[in-house]
Amino acid sequence: MALKCGIVGLPNVGKSTLFNCLSSAKAQAANFPFCTIEPNVGVITVPDERLTKLAEIVNPGRIVPATCEIVDIAGLVKGASKGEGLGNKFLGNIRETDAIIHVLRCFEDDNITHVDGNIDPIRDKEIIDTELQLKDLETIEAKYAKTQKMASTGNKDAKVEFTVMSAYKECLEAGRNARTVTFESKEEQDAAKNLFLLTSKPVLYVCNVDETAAKDGNEWTRKVDALAKEEGAESMIVAAKTEEDIAGFESYEDKQMFLEELGLEESGVNRLIKKAYALLNLQTFITAGEMEVKAWTYKKGWKAPQCAGVIHTDFEKGFIRAEVIKYEDYINYKSEAAIKEAGKLGIEGKEYVVQDGDIMHFRFNV
Structure with missing residues (x-):
């Protein structure tokens, strides 16, 4: 399952530096706007200590972690929704991502210019929010009258779509992001998804600080944290x-x-990848054998046959049962034979909801 996160922010907030750390690809990091013209794409591994611990027991030929794609998108400026800077290109690149990592500058540095003259992450956030909201309004207004007309003729799908569009229109005109609107019915949720609004994507605000604030943050990060909680x-x-x-x-x-020395248990990059993964409601099940210990990505709440389909569509079509070992049991008992003897091997059917870290073996017949 491909996961794609877009790193966005104003120019010179540290997006490309962060991307360089996340990815082995090296984005140009220069002290002027738009040095990142084409989006840089890097495939990065999702850190998972469980794979290493399982490999110590199983001794596989290789370890295969889950991966996600990170896209470093050119810095946005005021007026991007009207094509300023690299506006339209930037907005098109965001549309293709599943989630947004929004980098905010929360550090002073006289050597790095700020496009608006001074440090104010709340203002910076609002600039980008406004540009994305304006683009979303444009998307809705382009098809609003046509959908309204179709809904008035009694077209059931158009009625649902028009209800969704009206809720979003009201929200965006009030200067709020589309993700603050929720829909109850499956039909409305599907219609909302099909609009592909930029501000409906899940977002993670990353406060870029200097080394002294790496552990506890500073006054700016606390303001961002409060604002993020609000939305x-x-x-x-x-x-x-x-x-x-x-x-x-x-x-x-x-x-x-x-x-x-910095008082940190884990690197910021590792924490960021894990948070981005969770942001999209993604979890991991594991297969463990002599050939490989491998992490597989699935959506939280999926049942055993759907997860079997992640490995191969035939596994889902001909699903018979899943043999499930809990990660903690594998670590405690050290072998499948000992796990079976202790009665810790679960035999699960089609209704089993897979849990994060489950070690799975699928039985199927095609």
């Missing part, structure tokens, strides 16, 4: 420049030592 979004702190230093260390031990 039901997530926020986190990352010191992108420091993360770049961490990425430069060769050994795991050196990286851990550096993190400990």
